[in-house]
Amino acid sequence: MALQVRSSRSASMRKPKEPEANRSRILSAATAEFAARGYKGASMDAIAARTSTTRALINYYFGSKERLYLAVLERVYAEIRDAERGLALDHLPPADAIRRIVEFTYDYYVGHESFVRLVVAENQAKGRHMKRFPSLRTVNRPIVDMLGAVIARGQAEGVFRPDVDPIDVHMAIAALGMFNVTNQYTFGTLFQREMGSKGDVPRRRRIVADVILRWLEPVPAV
Amino acid sequence: MALQVRSSRSASMRKPKEPEANRSRILSAATAEFAARGYKGASMDAIAARTSTTRALINYYFGSKERLYLAVLERVYAEIRDAERGLALDHLPPADAIRRIVEFTYDYYVGHESFVRLVVAENQAKGRHMKRFPSLRTVNRPIVDMLGAVIARGQAEGVFRPDVDPIDVHMAIAALGMFNVTNQYTFGTLFQREMGSKGDVPRRRRIVADVILRWLEPVPAV
Amino acid sequence: MALQVRSSRSASMRKPKEPEANRSRILSAATAEFAARGYKGASMDAIAARTSTTRALINYYFGSKERLYLAVLERVYAEIRDAERGLALDHLPPADAIRRIVEFTYDYYVGHESFVRLVVAENQAKGRHMKRFPSLRTVNRPIVDMLGAVIARGQAEGVFRPDVDPIDVHMAIAALGMFNVTNQYTFGTLFQREMGSKGDVPRRRRIVADVILRWLEPVPAV
Amino acid sequence: MALQVRSSRSASMRKPKEPEANRSRILSAATAEFAARGYKGASMDAIAARTSTTRALINYYFGSKERLYLAVLERVYAEIRDAERGLALDHLPPADAIRRIVEFTYDYYVGHESFVRLVVAENQAKGRHMKRFPSLRTVNRPIVDMLGAVIARGQAEGVFRPDVDPIDVHMAIAALGMFNVTNQYTFGTLFQREMGSKGDVPRRRRIVADVILRWLEPVPAV
DNA sequence: TATGAATGAGATTTCATTCAT
DNA sequence: TATGAATGAAATCTCATTCAT
Numbered sequence: 040m041a042l043q044v045r046s047s048r049s050a051s052m053r054k055p056k057e058p059e060a061n062r063s064r065i066l067s068a069a070t071a072e073f074a075a076r077g078y079k080g081a082s083m084d085a086i087a088a089r090t091s092t093t094r095a096l097i098n099y100y101f102g103s104k105e106r107l108y109l110a111v112l113e114r115v116y117a118e119i120r121d122a123e124r125g126l127a128l129d130h131l132p133p134a135d136a137i138r139r140i141v142e143f144t145y146d147y148y149v150g151h152e153s154f155v156r157l158v159v160a161e162n163q164a165k166g167r168h169m170k171r172f173p174s175l176r177t178v179n180r181p182i183v184d185m186l187g188a189v190i191a192r193g194q195a196e197g198v199f200r201p202d203v204d205p206i207d208v209h210m211a212i213a214a215l216g217m218f219n220v221t222n223q224y225t226f227g228t229l230f231q232r233e234m235g236s237k238g239d240v241p242r243r244r245r246i247v248a249d250v251i252l253r254w255l256e257p258v259p260a261v
Numbered sequence: 262m263a264l265q266v267r268s269s270r271s272a273s274m275r276k277p278k279e280p281e282a283n284r285s286r287i288l289s290a291a292t293a294e295f296a297a298r299g300y301k302g303a304s305m306d307a308i309a310a311r312t313s314t315t316r317a318l319i320n321y322y323f324g325s326k327e328r329l330y331l332a333v334l335e336r337v338y339a340e341i342r343d344a345e346r347g348l349a350l351d352h353l354p355p356a357d358a359i360r361r362i363v364e365f366t367y368d369y370y371v372g373h374e375s376f377v378r379l380v381v382a383e384n385q386a387k388g389r390h391m392k393r394f395p396s397l398r399t400v401n402r403p404i405v406d407m408l409g410a411v412i413a414r415g416q417a418e419g420v421f422r423p424d425v426d427p428i429d430v431h432m433a434i435a436a437l438g439m440f441n442v443t444n445q446y447t448f449g450t451l452f453q454r455e456m457g458s459k460g461d462v463p464r465r466r467r468i469v470a471d472v473i474l475r476w477l478e479p480v481p482a483v
Numbered sequence: 484m485a486l487q488v489r490s491s492r493s494a495s496m497r498k499p500k501e502p503e504a505n506r507s508r509i510l511s512a513a514t515a516e517f518a519a520r521g522y523k524g525a526s527m528d529a530i531a532a533r534t535s536t537t538r539a540l541i542n543y544y545f546g547s548k549e550r551l552y553l554a555v556l557e558r559v560y561a562e563i564r565d566a567e568r569g570l571a572l573d574h575l576p577p578a579d580a581i582r583r584i585v586e587f588t589y590d591y592y593v594g595h596e597s598f599v600r601l602v603v604a605e606n607q608a609k610g611r612h613m614k615r616f617p618s619l620r621t622v623n624r625p626i627v628d629m630l631g632a633v634i635a636r637g638q639a640e641g642v643f644r645p646d647v648d649p650i651d652v653h654m655a656i657a658a659l660g661m662f663n664v665t666n667q668y669t670f671g672t673l674f675q676r677e678m679g680s681k682g683d684v685p686r687r688r689r690i691v692a693d694v695i696l697r698w699l700e701p702v703p704a705v
Numbered sequence: 706m707a708l709q710v711r712s713s714r715s716a717s718m719r720k721p722k723e724p725e726a727n728r729s730r731i732l733s734a735a736t737a738e739f740a741a742r743g744y745k746g747a748s749m750d751a752i753a754a755r756t757s758t759t760r761a762l763i764n765y766y767f768g769s770k771e772r773l774y775l776a777v778l779e780r781v782y783a784e785i786r787d788a789e790r791g792l793a794l795d796h797l798p799p800a801d802a803i804r805r806i807v808e809f810t811y812d813y814y815v816g817h818e819s820f821v822r823l824v825v826a827e828n829q830a831k832g833r834h835m836k837r838f839p840s841l842r843t844v845n846r847p848i849v850d851m852l853g854a855v856i857a858r859g860q861a862e863g864v865f866r867p868d869v870d871p872i873d874v875h876m877a878i879a880a881l882g883m884f885n886v887t888n889q890y891t892f893g894t895l896f897q898r899e900m901g902s903k904g905d906v907p908r909r910r911r912i913v914a915d916v917i918l919r920w921l922e923p924v925p926a927v
Numbered sequence: 928t929a930t931g932a933a934t935g936a937g938a939t940t941t942c943a944t945t946c947a948t
Numbered sequence: 949t950a951t952g953a954a955t956g957a958a959a960t961c962t963c964a965t966t967c968a969t
Contacts, residue, residue, distance in 0.1 A: 080301040158447050166446030176450055206452050218436030224388025225380050228398055230428050250476045317930055524745040602891050607743055610890030620894055650896050658884030668832025669824055672842055674872050698916045761951055
């Protein structure tokens with residue numbers, strides 16, 4: 040929200056001429072606006088206002104509202120991908136590694152509501168933009184590979200059941216983690232629960248990890 | 262708002278359609294349109310077109326776009342509530358009852374995408390409409406009571422762990438079931454999976470039930 | 484230019500509610516504007532201003548700028564077609580009938596600069612709109628049939644040469660008549676001639692008739 | 706307008722293209738663009754794109770869109786003037802000289818559609834630019850002098866009627882020749898004729914010459 | 928009960944031009 | 949000499965809503 044401090048040199052009438060900073064500021068403002076109001080609901084004017092620039096400048100940089108939206112989507116996917124890469128799991132026992140993945144994921148969603156909202160918006164739009172732009176179709180997500188490695192390790196050690204698919208596991212983690220954010224308003228209202236970042240984060244996060252780990256445990260022979 | 266008395270001149274050629282049928286048709290069309298395009302994206306004209314009436318008539322019946330939207334939300338919540346009431350669980354062993362609840366829920370989401378999309382849309386709107394209209398704040402969902410009863414029964418019989426909260430269980434079931442529908446486009450594209458109603462419904466549904474039931478099992482003493 | 488007198492009954496806040504009159508006024512204003520500035524140069528706002536209505540109303544009536552333009556084209560073609568139908572040539576000797584056609588055509592162009600300018604504009608646009616709209620592709624022009632009949636009569640009487648094609652004759656008449664209007668600014672400036680309606684209309688009109696009639700005369704045997 | 710002195714910092718990596726070649730390339734691109742889309746419809750960006758330069762550079766060279774347009778007009782008028790000068794008529798009998806002038810003119814229009822379209826555009830703009838710029842008001846066209854000389858010769862020899870004005874003759878030649886190009890789209894569509902360069906050029910060209918020569922012949926005494 | 932007509936506010940996009948470097 | 953950045957003005961179109969009948 041806080042406007043970047045401008046390294047004011049030479050008090051010019053025109054705008055600061057720091058195109059990269061401008062681009063980045065626009066992108067941040069656009070992320071917030073699209074996340075808050077959806078593609079259609081977002082207003083170029085509002086984005087311009089958030090950055091003290093003009094609609095025309097945004098079009099100059101990005102070409103159109105849709106291209107701006109795509110740039111936003113690309114950036115948030117790049118960010119989660121980069122964050123996922125930071126997970127160091129190799130030295131952890133499989134169960135701990137899983138717990139770490141779940142916690143990381145859960146926290147990321149709670150801490151990056153914009154990302155979650157953008158993903159939801161894109162789904163509500165039936166993946167229209169993603170479909171049309173190859174760069175968004177091929178976003179790879181390291182988390183699945185990491186999860187696969189950990190699961191394989193656990194299976195080799197005999198601590199995880201042999202018949203689970205990493206993608207199913209990731210889906211379950213994502214589903215249980217996202218729901219808290221995506222459905223916080225209706226669910227919270229209907230069942231009188233604080234959810235999302237205002238809910239009892241540690242408790243919910245632990246529950247999710249428990250559910251996942253319980254599921255991964257080998258089924259005891261009768 | 263005050264309606265003029267008609268100064269009937271020239272034998273009133275207006276169409277005398279039954280208002281109730283009209284109202285219901287508009288509601289169905291509106292459900293489809295709001296589900297497809299979200300609140301902002303939905304167009305009164307499009308809804309009018311789907312029903313061969315006019316924007317003016319819709320406003321005449323419902324007052325405004327927002328009130329129409331609320332009527333839609335109310336109806337879809339009433340429908341799921343009614344459907345949930347149809348579940349007969351009393352004669353089933355606890356585990357079977359849980360499985361039945363999961364399957365019912367999963368199937369309902371897959372079969373009623375409009376409901377899911379509307380719930381998501383309302384959440385994306387941060388519950389704005391729900392908040393303002395009491396009738397939507399108090400929608401009670403029988404499923405949670407049923408779930409509570411089944412869980413209590415299972416706990417009494419010693420087949421379910423004692424420390425689970427019915428709302429948490431419902432949340433997990435909803436999360437795992439909805440994700441398949443809500444995130445089908447991005448997740449499907451990123452991980453090359455058919456999802457939603459086009460995915461492998463029985464398999465996913467079984468996984469969800471397994472996850473839930475595994476979690477409910479008492480933790481074995483070491 | 485003069486605003487239509489409004490048959491003021493019941494001083495209402497809203498606009499006069501005389502849709503047909505409105506439509507027609509908009510069409511006239513649009514004709515003037517498109518003729519004056521071309522398709523691209525014409526402004527919906529300017530048209531609205533000329534009719535004391537708003538852009539939105541024009542869109543309500545015509546749908547878009549392009550559709551409005553098409554309605555204009557349709558109307559001016561309908562007008563010349565109707566005017567052409569009014570020519571009574573049957574009782575005239577062939578040469579007099581030709582002279583009459585030439586004079587009518589010449590006068591029509593001089594008196595309906597808007598028509599001429601619209602035709603020119605459509606040609607400058609490479610017939611883009613005409614191509615796309617069937618109703619404009621099939622505008623039939625009675626003048627050619629009339630011309631054909633007169634020429635046939637003249638040929639039968641031996642007063643016209645036998646080897647001329649009515650379409651060629653029409654083209655020559657149109658070319659000689661239009662040029663005075665279409666090229667009045669450049670030609671007038673370059674050769675210091677008043678042209679169009681400000682030029683010596685009777686003289687130019689007589690020249691055109693002479694040129695055409697001379698051409699139609701049978702070539703004298705040597 | 707005052708150009709800043711370059712405070713050469715960092716070894717001046719600017720492209721050192723020869724300005725004259727640039728100027729000429731821009732002029733050609735502008736001719737094509739203005740001819741294709743008219744003054745208003747033409748876009749500085751499109752012209753820049755056709756020359757791999759930028760809007761800013763074009764403004765730098767020509768000052769403004771209007772001045773660029775004027776430069777274009779000046780050039781095309783200079784070109785036709787130069788081409789007209791190339792006609793060698795002195796050794797031809799008057800009738801042959803006239804035929805030659807007609808054919809040259811007809812061919813020039815067919816072969817230089819851009820010129821024709823620019824002239825038409827300037828007329829559609831009511832000579833707005835021509836009026837304001839003296840250099841365009843005084844473009845002299847040798848063809849009229851040549852035509853005057855040939856007609857005088859023909860009249861002296863008694864092969865041309867004595868009462869024709871060279872400007873009228875030029876106007877007729879221009880009118881009959883241009884119409885084929887200027888009205889090719891509407892006329893062609895309405896009367897199912899291929900026109901302009903795609904039409905039957907030799908035939909139409911012969912007709913025009915016939916019409917003109919017939920008109921110039923002395924009227925036979927009755 | 929029902930509706931065609933009308934409107935105002937707002938949305939995106941285009942574009943010629945200017946400026947600092 | 950040349951240009952990327954920036955801007956303001958304008959243009960078209962959409963749309964929910966209102967009103968008179």
